Amino acid sequence: MRKGYVYYKDHLAGILTETQEGEFIFQYDNQYIKDYPDKFLTFTMPVTDKPYIENRLFPFFEGLIPEGWLLDIASNNWKINKTDRMGLLLACCQNCIGAVSVEPILETNGK
DSSP, X not given: OEEEEEEETTEEEEEEEEOTTSXXXXXXXXXXHHHOXXXXXXXXXXXXXXXXXXXXXXXXHHTTXXXXXHHHHHHHHHTOOTTOHHHXXXXXXXXXXXXXXEEEEOOOSOO
């Protein structure tokens, strides 16, 4: 399972998860819901306490991933397959142009 913190400007907006089964879940953070109920990431994902669940990466997050020659550079430098959309998102989108960024959550389970 891979996860990333999703920030809107400097505020933790929520967590994006890719499950072992290949589902993608985005859940807004409770504090973000309370403090910023009208500051949604995208019109297709208004602020709510219910998780968004899809069988593929949400189009909004797809749009953050580089394309063209930048995608080639990212894929080659980090050795990430171009079809590994979550891997590319976590590697490339920590300092995006715009208000949204995604930072990997590193699992520490003693291994």
